[in-house]
Amino acid sequence: MSAPDASTRVIAVDGPSGSGKSTVARGLADALDLDVLDTGAMYRAVTLAALRARAPLGDEDACAKVARNAQVEVEGGVTKLDGRDVSDEIRGPEVTAAVSFVSAHPAVRKVLVDRQRDWVKRHDGGVVEGRDIGTVVFPAAPVKVFLTASDDERARRRQRDETAAARDVDVDAVREALARRDHLDSSRATSPLRMADDAMEIDTTKRSVGDVVEEIVQRFRSGTKEA
Numbered sequence: 001m002s003a004p005d006a007s008t009r010v011i012a013v014d015g016p017s018g019s020g021k022s023t024v025a026r027g028l029a030d031a032l033d034l035d036v037l038d039t040g041a042m043y044r045a046v047t048l049a050a051l052r053a054r055a056p057l058g059d060e061d062a063c064a065k066v067a068r069n070a071q072v073e074v075e076g077g078v079t080k081l082d083g084r085d086v087s088d089e090i091r092g093p094e095v096t097a098a099v100s101f102v103s104a105h106p107a108v109r110k111v112l113v114d115r116q117r118d119w120v121k122r123h124d125g126g127v128v129e130g131r132d133i134g135t136v137v138f139p140a141a142p143v144k145v146f147l148t149a150s151d152d153e154r155a156r157r158r159q160r161d162e163t164a165a166a167r168d169v170d171v172d173a174v175r176e177a178l179a180r181r182d183h184l185d186s187s188r189a190t191s192p193l194r195m196a197d198d199a200m201e202i203d204t205t206k207r208s209v210g211d212v213v214e215e216i217v218q219r220f221r222s223g224t225k226e227a
């Protein structure tokens with residue numbers, strides 16, 4: 001019998017920033033004994049590499065070259081760029097402001113999508129979170145989730161993350177930055193943020209993490225897609 005395709009053990013978790021992807025992905029991974037891949041961290045690490053190399057962010061070839069040469073590892077909540085831990089730096093304001101430009105380039109996406117598929121093969125499946133996981137990276141994933149939350153709740157969560165990282169920003173500035181990034185991520189020509197037709201859409205605004213995780217775990221265990 002041939003080995004099952006690793007993508008049969010993928011849970012695709014997509015949604016905008018602040019919708020709860022990382023928290024829900026970790027809960028799913030714990031419940032199902034799978035590893036998590038944060039693909040946003042990969043785009044952020046490549047963006048940091050591009051900023052450090054002073055590559056023009058609008059130059060697709062220059063950014064793709066940076067992506068090809070960057071050694072990016074994302075494991076267990078730690079992101080390394082060329083062997084160094086950059087987990088905090090990639091969440092800083094410079095990278096956050098630039099990442100939507102770098103991630104819009106198709107040639108950059110191709111480099112990272114190939115690495116994401118390799119990662120899943122090596123890990124025999126996993127919970128993969130991002131923007132295009134259910135639509136482009138793993139269109140055959142058995143369970144696809146698209147998380148949403150109200151704009152106010154998303155801004156509140158992001159502000160909490162910023163405060164925890166000792167960065168002081170007001171909630172209106174966070175809300176504006178989120179709206180800008182949502183617009184760029186949803187309107188780009190290649191792999192825009194979009195819900196897959198067969199995804200479960202879950203509004204996390206007023207729900208506990210445990211409750212959301214349980215709903216997805218049940219779907220995964222029943223081995224069915226949205227009817």
Ligand code: DC
Pocket residue numbers: 017039040041043044099100103104129130131132133181185
């Ligand atoms: O999830 P995040 O906020 O860390 O993602 C950072 C950026 O990376 C986001 O603004 C869009 C981009 N991204 C993407 O284009 N495709 C993905 N699969 C994940 C993230």
